[in-house]
Amino acid sequence: MSEMHAETVGYVRDTMLPEQDPPATSVGAIGWLRGNLFSGWFNSAMTILALIFIYWVMSIIVPWTFSPTWYATSLSECREILNEMGREGHFGGACWGVIRDRWVQLLFGFYPSDLYWRPILAFVLLFVALGPVLFSDYFPSKLIWFTAVYPFIMPWLLWGGSIWTPILVIAGFGIGYGAFRVVSGAVGNLGGLIAAVVAALVWWLFLLGPVSELIHSIIPAAINQVDSRAFGGFMLSITIGVVAIAISLPLGIVLALGRRSDLLIVKALCVGFIEFIRGVPLITLLFVASTLLNIFMPPGTNFDIILRVIIMATLFASAYMAEVIRGGLAALPKGQYEGADSLGLDYWQAQRLIIMPQALKISIPGIVSTFIGLFKDTVLVSIIGLLDPLGLSNAIRADSDWNGIVWELYGFIALLFFIFCFGMSRYSMYLERKLQTGHR
Amino acid sequence: MSDLAVDTEIDRSQMTVSDDIAIEINNMNKWYGAFHVLRDIDLTVNQGERIVICGPSGSGKSTLIRCINALEEHQQGKIVVDGTVLSNDLKNIDKIRREVGMVFQHFNLFPHLTILENCTLAPIWVRKVPKKEAVETAMHFLEKVKIPEQANKYPGQLSGGQQQRVAIARSLCMKPRIMLFDEPTSALDPEMIKEVLDTMIELAQEGMTMLCVTHEMGFARQVANRVIFMDQGQIVEQNEPEEFFNNPKSDRTKLFLSQILGH
Numbered sequence: 154m155s156e157m158h159a160e161t162v163g164y165v166r167d168t169m170l171p172e173q174d175p176p177a178t179s180v181g182a183i184g185w186l187r188g189n190l191f192s193g194w195f196n197s198a199m200t201i202l203a204l205i206f207i208y209w210v211m212s213i214i215v216p217w218t219f220s221p222t223w224y225a226t227s228l229s230e231c232r233e234i235l236n237e238m239g240r241e242g243h244f245g246g247a248c249w250g251v252i253r254d255r256w257v258q259l260l261f262g263f264y265p266s267d268l269y270w271r272p273i274l275a276f277v278l279l280f281v282a283l284g285p286v287l288f289s290d291y292f293p294s295k296l297i298w299f300t301a302v303y304p305f306i307m308p309w310l311l312w313g314g315s316i317w318t319p320i321l322v323i324a325g326f327g328i329g330y331g332a333f334r335v336v337s338g339a340v341g342n343l344g345g346l347i348a349a350v351v352a353a354l355v356w357w358l359f360l361l362g363p364v365s366e367l368i369h370s371i372i373p374a375a376i377n378q379v380d381s382r383a384f385g386g387f388m389l390s391i392t393i394g395v396v397a398i399a400i401s402l403p404l405g406i407v408l409a410l411g412r413r414s415d416l417l418i419v420k421a422l423c424v425g426f427i428e429f430i431r432g433v434p435l436i437t438l439l440f441v442a443s444t445l446l447n448i449f450m451p452p453g454t455n456f457d458i459i460l461r462v463i464i465m466a467t468l469f470a471s472a473y474m475a476e477v478i479r480g481g482l483a484a485l486p487k488g489q490y491e492g493a494d495s496l497g498l499d500y501w502q503a504q505r506l507i508i509m510p511q512a513l514k515i516s517i518p519g520i521v522s523t524f525i526g527l528f529k530d531t532v533l534v535s536i537i538g539l540l541d542p543l544g545l546s547n548a549i550r551a552d553s554d555w556n557g558i559v560w561e562l563y564g565f566i567a568l569l570f571f572i573f574c575f576g577m578s579r580y581s582m583y584l585e586r587k588l589q590t591g592h593r
Numbered sequence: 594m595s596d597l598a599v600d601t602e603i604d605r606s607q608m609t610v611s612d613d614i615a616i617e618i619n620n621m622n623k624w625y626g627a628f629h630v631l632r633d634i635d636l637t638v639n640q641g642e643r644i645v646i647c648g649p650s651g652s653g654k655s656t657l658i659r660c661i662n663a664l665e666e667h668q669q670g671k672i673v674v675d676g677t678v679l680s681n682d683l684k685n686i687d688k689i690r691r692e693v694g695m696v697f698q699h700f701n702l703f704p705h706l707t708i709l710e711n712c713t714l715a716p717i718w719v720r721k722v723p724k725k726e727a728v729e730t731a732m733h734f735l736e737k738v739k740i741p742e743q744a745n746k747y748p749g750q751l752s753g754g755q756q757q758r759v760a761i762a763r764s765l766c767m768k769p770r771i772m773l774f775d776e777p778t779s780a781l782d783p784e785m786i787k788e789v790l791d792t793m794i795e796l797a798q799e800g801m802t803m804l805c806v807t808h809e810m811g812f813a814r815q816v817a818n819r820v821i822f823m824d825q826g827q828i829v830e831q832n833e834p835e836e837f838f839n840n841p842k843s844d845r846t847k848l849f850l851s852q853i854l855g856h
Contacts, residue, residue: 486701488697488699488700488701489701489703491664491697492697492701492702492703493703494663494664494690495662495664495693495694495695495697495701495764496714496715496719496763496764496767497687497690497691497715497719497767498715498718498719499683499687502719506714507703507714510705511703511705588705590704590705590747590748590749590750
């Protein structure tokens with residue numbers, strides 16, 4: 154404001170100012186460099202130091218990575234190839250022969266090689282099943298039926314056996330529903346629910362096996378059975394990870410709702426479960442699954458080790474999931490509950506239509522973090538003797554050909570894990586953007 | 594406070610009070626912990642009445658109307674809404690909530706749903722109206738509150754006044770017999786208050802039974818057939834608006850009116 158204006162109190166602007174371009178030093182590449190890398194002498198010095206450090210690290214990693222050892226058949230052959238090129242010592246070069254030799258094993262473990270198509274098919278179908286859930290805009294909504302059936306197809310493809318088993322497992326839900334209809338008419342909904350659970354459990358645990366064998370003896374239809382011992386590598390990690398992820402989310406939602414419930418016993422049970430599971434390391438739970446459970450089981454029961462591990466990983470993740478979702482629920486303003494109540498929505502409608510969509514959206518970063526953590530935690534099963542990628546890397550090193558190889562195997566395993574985890578992370582960002590509906 | 598909406602011609606031909614009782618409250622008491630918020634409330638509202646409830650903050654006026662649709666639980670006394678006794682029975686509570694619309698100070702729209710979905714949600718899930726019909730009803734009421742063109746936007750993209758009008762439309766879509774307004778204009782910028790009040794006036798002209806907690810005394814003067822003044826959880830004075838504003842009886846009312854009308 155000029156001096157003239159300082160004296161005159163009344164002031165009316167008669168022309169509006171036109172818009173001007175910002176100064177050249179604040180936009181474009183130069184503006185970006187100035188703003189982010191060279192704003193002030195200290196930051197400029199740090200930028201240069203950082204560049205030098207990055208150059209130093211890359212000058213070691215890049216030549217190590219580009220090493221012509223793809224066709225080597227043992228570590229000593231790798232060393233010979235590198236020695237001939239005059240590259241020696243720790244940073245001489247990678248020995249990629251081990252990956253070429255063993256990558257199939259790292260993916261499938263000891264799964265019979267003539268049956269590789271089954272896990273591959275299961276993996277491809279996984280994406281078909283996930284499509285309608287993850288990208289509902291691009292997939293026909295009818296495909297959701299396939300998503301519903303997939304949980305029964307996948308174990309059948311992986312473990313094999315009679316086709317009747319998964320069909321009869323699905324039938325168990327029908328039996329449970331039938332029991333619900335019959336009993337709820339007489340005793341009410343709660344009685345019906347209990348009857349349904351009991352009927353389904355009796356069916357699955359005691360009747361399913363004999364009935365399946367009976368039908369199989371009449372109409373045989375089966376694919377080769379594969380023992381859990383043969384499972385390994387990434388196939389095992391993905392199997393455990395996907396199943397645990399898929400179950401821990403709904404379980405976590407139920408636990409979170411239970412923890413906020415007004416019903417004292419429900420609340421106490423949920424709090425007790427969550428706090429107990431969170432208070433115990435996962436590895437302890439896995440040891441319980443692998444060794445202690447057998448002691449409590451009746452002798453002769455064959456409770457699959459992978460199934461036991463999946464159950465423990467699921468319970469572990471669901472406790473964390475419950476707390477993540479509880480955070481989302483707590484972030485919702487009370488007005489949302491009141492809005493839903495005032496329109497006459499009942500508790501479950503309000504949860505499903507109003508509360509959960511918003512609470513889950515708020516919790517997406519936490520939920521995906523839990524998923525990623527769970528997926529990476531699957532490597533802990535190597536400690537109880539399952540041959541996940543890390544377990545296999547030890548097995549591979551036990552081979553005299555590859556004794557002493559470390560970085561190449563871990564690098565390969567890390568890369569595969571990174572692809573999955575980064576994929577999940579990017580998906581969560583896509584989802585957050587998609588669900589963005591303006592500021593609240 | 595403001596003499597808003599005085600420029601609107603009010604058509605009183607439909608604003609008739611019938612003899613049917615819409616809400617009956619007898620000897621109602623409520624406590625928050627040890628704090629006695631509502632004391633011996635007796636109130637009868639007939640169909641077609643437009644009641645404005647005012648009073649200083651903390652006087653229990655919001656709590657009173659929130660008790661009517663069971664957003665707050667009362668501990669003593671009897672509330673009968675549209676012939677249904679308000680008890681702990683969830684069925685009765687749901688029945689009452691279906692018949693009673695409510696508009697909140699902070700709108701409480703559902704931010705993850707579009708305007709149209711906000712309006713059709715409850716009719717579809719609670720009244721089991723077919724979707725097509727629910728959409729038609731919703732568009733009808735959105736036109737009534739003069740924002741049909743915003744139907745596919747999200748609440749976050751609308752101004753406060755527009756959001757509040759959507760909230761009114763959302764309640765109306767349930768075809769309620771009674772509307773409760775809990776300070777519908779207190780969270781709005783001054784220039785948006787009028788559009789919301791106009792919508793409420795229109796509703797009153799059609800004969801809707803309304804209970805409004807508000808400080809819009811211009812609205813009270815024009816639309817209400819009864820003004821209730823509350824203080825310390827009690828109904829201190831109630832009268833027709835003319836009499837209430839020109840000739841308040843209790844000292845407490847006089848003090849309150851002088852404070853809110855004095856500037």
